[in-house]
Amino acid sequence: xxxxxxxLLAAARVYAVHGFRGATTRLIANEAGVNEVTxxxxxxxxxxxxxxxxxxxxxxxxxPELPDAPADPQAELxxxxxxxxxxxxxxxxxxxxSIGEMGERPDAALSVCEGPSxxxxxLTAYVGRLRAAGLADETADVPTAVSxxxxxxxxxxxxxxxxxxxxxxxxxxxxxxxxxTFLRAVGVSRAAVGxxxxxxxxxxxxxxx
Amino acid sequence: xxxxxxxLLAAARVYAVHGFRGATTRLIANEAGVNEVTxxxxxxxxxxxxxxxxxxxxxxxxxPELPDAPADPQAELxxxxxxxxxxxxxxxxxxxxSIGEMGERPDAALSVCEGPSxxxxxLTAYVGRLRAAGLADETADVPTAVSxxxxxxxxxxxxxxxxxxxxxxxxxxxxxxxxxTFLRAVGVSRAAVGxxxxxxxxxxxxxxx
DNA sequence: CGTGCAAGCAAGTAACCACTTGCACTCACG
DNA sequence: CGTGAGTGCAAGTGGTTACTTGCTTGCACG
Numbered sequence: 001x002x003x004x005x006x007x008l009l010a011a012a013r014v015y016a017v018h019g020f021r022g023a024t025t026r027l028i029a030n031e032a033g034v035n036e037v038t039x040x041x042x043x044x045x046x047x048x049x050x051x052x053x054x055x056x057x058x059x060x061x062x063x064p065e066l067p068d069a070p071a072d073p074q075a076e077l078x079x080x081x082x083x084x085x086x087x088x089x090x091x092x093x094x095x096x097x098s099i100g101e102m103g104e105r106p107d108a109a110l111s112v113c114e115g116p117s118x119x120x121x122x123l124t125a126y127v128g129r130l131r132a133a134g135l136a137d138e139t140a141d142v143p144t145a146v147s148x149x150x151x152x153x154x155x156x157x158x159x160x161x162x163x164x165x166x167x168x169x170x171x172x173x174x175x176x177x178x179x180x181t182f183l184r185a186v187g188v189s190r191a192a193v194g195x196x197x198x199x200x201x202x203x204x205x206x207x208x209x
Numbered sequence: 210x211x212x213x214x215x216x217l218l219a220a221a222r223v224y225a226v227h228g229f230r231g232a233t234t235r236l237i238a239n240e241a242g243v244n245e246v247t248x249x250x251x252x253x254x255x256x257x258x259x260x261x262x263x264x265x266x267x268x269x270x271x272x273p274e275l276p277d278a279p280a281d282p283q284a285e286l287x288x289x290x291x292x293x294x295x296x297x298x299x300x301x302x303x304x305x306x307s308i309g310e311m312g313e314r315p316d317a318a319l320s321v322c323e324g325p326s327x328x329x330x331x332l333t334a335y336v337g338r339l340r341a342a343g344l345a346d347e348t349a350d351v352p353t354a355v356s357x358x359x360x361x362x363x364x365x366x367x368x369x370x371x372x373x374x375x376x377x378x379x380x381x382x383x384x385x386x387x388x389x390t391f392l393r394a395v396g397v398s399r400a401a402v403g404x405x406x407x408x409x410x411x412x413x414x415x416x417x418x
Numbered sequence: 419c420g421t422g423c424a425a426g427c428a429a430g431t432a433a434c435c436a437c438t439t440g441c442a443c444t445c446a447c448g
Numbered sequence: 449c450g451t452g453a454g455t456g457c458a459a460g461t462g463g464t465t466a467c468t469t470g471c472t473t474g475c476a477c478g
Contacts, residue, residue, distance in 0.1 A: 017312035021230040100309010103226035113372045143377035144386045148361040155360030163322045168352035177353040185390050
């Protein structure tokens with residue numbers, strides 16, 4: 001691992017705890033085990049360093065995907081949700097700090113919210129496919145359900161460690177429970193899914209993969 | 210309005226934008242229209258000023274209450290939810306900043322989360338009363354539903370202004386829609402409520418108030 | 419061997435910060 | 449009128465911060 005990478009990782013760690021103002025170049029250099037001057041020679045300025053850090057961070061976390069042809073919504077959504085939450089939980093300190101600095105540095109917060117935004121679009125499209133396949137209730141308030149589901153995932157991943165009493169179920173059970181409640185809200189019952197999967201050639205094809 | 214109050218309000222405004230480190234005593238004094246020295250003579254130190262500011266802030270926002278005897282869950286929860294969200298939305302900048310400084314100043318974040326925590330307890334108790342009155346499904350996963358509902362309210366109130374696309378419904382419709390989805394999740398249908406209210410003397414008493 | 423590049427080290431600079439001190443002013447209250 | 453509390457103003461203190469400069473060291477490569 002070269003110095004550049006070491007500094008980027010150290011900057012992320014220090015930023016997560018102390019914020020932009022509190023993350024002094026001295027602290028970062030110590031954490032990275034390099035001389036403070038090296039930091040300036042490599043990145044030019046503190047601001048440039050943090051820009052590079054944010055960019056590297058979002059580039060390193062790819063979104064999970066939802067299948068084009070839904071076969072088992074409960075299982076597919078649960079694993080998708082678990083991966084999303086794991087990503088967000090891992091970055092929770094950086095997310096919190098970035099959101100907290102929204103007033104001073106909007107760019108950081110916006111780049112952090114990019115991932116969840118794309119995920120919401122993905123999820124909405126997936127529910128659209130469920131509907132097209134006749135698996136979801138046509139009258140459900142899908143936008144509201146999606147937004148509540150995303151809020152729950154985000155809130156759990158980012159806040160569980162600081163206010164654990166707000167999340168009664170154990171962390172490993174949470175994705176399945178959120179998905180369960182979400183599916184009920186958009187009118188996808190287990191019975192209906194089992195019934196339709198047998199009836200729908202599209203779903204049968206997907207399940208056969 | 211005396212100087213002390215003026216400084217407290219100015220401190221809240223500056224803190225909401227710049228955070229603890231960024232909220233310099235000079236900035237606060239300018240914002241309050243007083244001399245910087247007055248700030249130190251009144252509060253002693255910057256830390257003491259912010260402690261007083263946080264204390265004054267939580268003392269100034271009382272929680273809304275849910276009725277002891279549920280009569281119209283949909284209406285009661287919607288107005289409760291609207292008041293809660295209005296409170297949180299008004300303090301959203303301070304909430305964001307405090308949460309962002311969790312790593313450095315845990316006290317601030319915890320005092321900010323105090324209100325929503327009490328609200329969750331209130332809500333859970335209310336659903337318990339719905340169950341006791343035979344108005345809610347005994348098999349529903351109430352803790353998960355409550356936690357998702359709280360996350361949705363919190364997320365909407367705190368994040369809607371910075372990522373509006375994540376909240377598709379207009380702000381004024383959101384409480385009713387969240388409550389609707391929540392009630393479905395805990396098995397309270399409008400039909401069942403109407404039916405049981407006529408049958409339950411407890412509910413009739415409450416409705417007569 | 420010599421050349422050049424990357425890195426460390428020591429020191430310094432200009433700005434900013436929380437906080438202090440000393441003095442002058444004002445104004446209600448006796 | 450006098451006194452004391454509350455405030456403003458100017459200046460300063462010690463510490464921290466981002467960033468710079470000048471010099472030295474180690475090491476790969478021709």
